[in-house]
Every structure is written in C-alpha cells, then in structure tokens.
Amino acid sequence: MTDAPGTPPGLDVARLQAWLRRTHPGLAGSGTLTASLLTGGRSNLTYRVDGAAVPLVLRRPPLGHVQATAHDMAREHRVISALGPTPVPVPRALALHDDADGTAGTGTPFYLMSRVPGQALASPEQNAAFTPDGLRDVSRELARLLAELHTLDPARVGLADLGRPDGFLARQLVRWGKQYDGSRSRALPELDELQERLRVDVPGSDRPALVHGDYRLDNALVVREPAGPRISAILDWEMSTLGDPLVDVGMLGMYWAIREVAPGAGASAVDPAAGYPPFAELLDAYAEHRGVRIPDLHWYRAFAAYKLAVILEGVHFRFRAGETVGTGFDTIGDLVVPLARDGLAHVARTGVR
Numbered sequence: 069m070t071d072a073p074g075t076p077p078g079l080d081v082a083r084l085q086a087w088l089r090r091t092h093p094g095l096a097g098s099g100t101l102t103a104s105l106l107t108g109g110r111s112n113l114t115y116r117v118d119g120a121a122v123p124l125v126l127r128r129p130p131l132g133h134v135q136a137t138a139h140d141m142a143r144e145h146r147v148i149s150a151l152g153p154t155p156v157p158v159p160r161a162l163a164l165h166d167d168a169d170g171t172a173g174t175g176t177p178f179y180l181m182s183r184v185p186g187q188a189l190a191s192p193e194q195n196a197a198f199t200p201d202g203l204r205d206v207s208r209e210l211a212r213l214l215a216e217l218h219t220l221d222p223a224r225v226g227l228a229d230l231g232r233p234d235g236f237l238a239r240q241l242v243r244w245g246k247q248y249d250g251s252r253s254r255a256l257p258e259l260d261e262l263q264e265r266l267r268v269d270v271p272g273s274d275r276p277a278l279v280h281g282d283y284r285l286d287n288a289l290v291v292r293e294p295a296g297p298r299i300s301a302i303l304d305w306e307m308s309t310l311g312d313p314l315v316d317v318g319m320l321g322m323y324w325a326i327r328e329v330a331p332g333a334g335a336s337a338v339d340p341a342a343g344y345p346p347f348a349e350l351l352d353a354y355a356e357h358r359g360v361r362i363p364d365l366h367w368y369r370a371f372a373a374y375k376l377a378v379i380l381e382g383v384h385f386r387f388r389a390g391e392t393v394g395t396g397f398d399t400i401g402d403l404v405v406p407l408a409r410d411g412l413a414h415v416a417r418t419g420v421r
Contacts, residue, residue: 214280
C-alpha cells in the first residue's frame with residue numbers, strides 16, 4: 069500500500085528534515101523532503117523518503133498497541149548492519165534514533181536505511197513482468213539465501229549475543245502466548261487448541277543459527293536484469309534472533325501455500341501457473357546449499373500458522389482500537405481461524421513424513 073506524499077500518519081516530515089540537517093547533514097541534502105507510507109498496520113511502518121542526499125527508507129513501530137519485545141528498531145538496525153558485508157543482501161543501515169521527545173518527527177525509535185532497487189512480489193498481477201523460468205530461479209534463490217543465512221557464524225558477524233538458542237522453541241511458545249494474551253478480544257477455541265497442542269511435543273532444536281523470523285517471498289526485493297531477475301535485498305528483520313533455523317523453513321512453507329491455507333489472504337504472488345515451483349523444490353535447494361537433510365516439518369508448519377495467527381489477531385486488535393494505518397485491515401481478523409485450523413492439521417501429522 070502507498071499513501072500520497074506529504075505528511076503521512078506517524079511521521080512529521082518537517083521535523084525529520086530539521087533533525088537530519090542538525091545531526092546528519094551528509095544525508096539531509098539541500099532539497100525539501102517528502103515521504104509516503106509504503107507499508108503499515110500489520111507490522112512496523114515503512115516510509116519512502118525523497119529529497120535527501122540519497123533515497124531513504126524510514127522504519128518505525130506501529131501507531132499503537134505495541135507490546136514488549138515487539139517492533140524492536142535497534143534489533144533491526146543492528147542485524148542489517150551486521151549482515152551488510154555478508155552474502156545475504158540487505159539495505160545499508162544509515163542511522164538509528166530514539167525519538168522519545170518527538171523532535172525528529174516520530175515520537176518513537178526509528179531507523180533509516182538505504183533504498184534498494186527492486187520490488188516485493190506480493191500479488192499475482194506482478195508475475196506478468198517475469199518469465200516462468202525467471203520466477204522459478206527467484207524462488208530457488210530465495211531458498212538458497214535462507215540457507216546462506218543459516219550457515220553464517222553469528223560470532224563472526226558480531227551477533228553472538230542476539231538471542232539464547234538453548235530452549236528456543238519453548239521460549240518462542242511462551243513469547244507468542246504472551247502476545248496472544250495481550251491481544252485477546254474474542255473467543256478463538258481453534259487457536260487456543262493449537263497453542264496447547266504445540267506445547268505438548270516440542271521437537272529437539274536443530275543446530276542454532278541466525279533466524280530471520282518472517283522469511284517469505286514478499287519480504288524480498290526482486291530486481292530485473294538482462295541475465296534474469298535476482299533478489300536485491302531481504303527485508304523486515306524485526307523478529308530476527310538466534311535459534312532453530314527450521315522455524316524459518318516452516319514459515320516459508322506456510323507462506324508458500326498461504327492462498328490455500330487462508331483463502332482470501334490475497335497476500336501472495338506464489339502461483340504455480342506463473343512458474344513458481346512446488347515447495348519441495350525449494351526444500352531441495354535449501355538442503356543442498358546448507359548441506360543438511362530436512363527432517364519432518366509438520367510441527368514447524370503448525371508453529372508458523374500459529375505465529376501468523378497471533379500476529380494477525382494483534383492487527384485485528386489494533387484495527388478495532390483505531391490504531392492501524394492503511395486499508396484492508398477490516399478483514400484481517402477473518403484469517404485467524406483458517407490459520408489455526410491449518411496449524412491443527414499439521415500438528416496432527418507431526419512425525420509423519
């Protein structure tokens with residue numbers, strides 16, 4: 069979604085420009101800044117900022133109902149700063165600021181990063197710009213880049229203390245249970261059942277690795293080149309941590325099938341008829357690049373559905389409170405139950421290859 073340039077919700081552009089000129093004159097430029105909201109409401113708010121010395125993107129938390137541990141700007145900034153020199157493509161981190169007094173235009177922590185060329189493939193209509201072979205290549209590259217992330221040594225990139233791998237899955241269930249409790253506004257028996265069943269048989273974690281936390285096609289930017297499309301950046305690192313890398317694999321698998329999992333979600337470009345391969349092909353590319361054998365993923369797929377359902381219930385909560393920015397959030401709550409049912413179907417098959 070994109071709002072018209074000017075002063076979009078959550079960002080006072082004039083104050084941002086004055087702050088840039090005081091503190092980062094090399095970034096400020098000599099023109100007048102304009103900004104437009106690129107995404108908002110479901111997660112952090114992301115703005116395109118024009119008129120500075122270089123094209124910028126600003127990220128800040130949502131307008132309201134921000135729970136503890138969520139929407140951590142410092143974490144995102146730290147992670148993309150650390151990944152900059154690695155084979156995992158990310159925007160360049162430029163500035164981090166805790167704008168508690170509002171003088172920089174947000175009244176919240178925010179960070180600035182470079183604007184990377186490319187587009188996020190989020191709807192089937194966007195597929196028309198690519199050949200079937202190009203979309204298949206991008207899909208396999210997405211899997212290989214995830215394997216690349218999971219093979220990085222956190223200590224070598226300065227992220228050894230980003231999280232605590234021991235007991236990671238159990239703590240994830242506690243964390244998302246708290247998020248769910250903080251967003252409760254209606255009875256959701258299917259989601260309650262899924263939460264309890266996930267807690268019954270937590271698998272032993274894979275070797276710990278850097279985890280993205282929300283790895284999916286539309287969190288990647290794809291650029292068209294003469295040799296074919298390629299991924300220019302992986303975005304949205306707000307949930308990154310150290311933990312079981314299979315949570316990312318499960319999340320990617322859930323999103324790969326989201327149009328079947330939650331009909332009406334409308335948030336996926338993945339369409340086999342356009343050239344996207346089956347998820348099994350992505351698993352093969354991931355396993356080959358990482359040099360591992362993929363175990364049963366049903367628990368991880370169930371956890372992915374649970375996690376997304378809790379996130380969307382939080383969005384529903386904010387929408388009911390009038391604290392979302394953008395359009396399309398009136399039906400977000402309708403997706404929670406289908407996701408919970410999908411998670412229940414997978415958790416029932418845990419251990420079945």
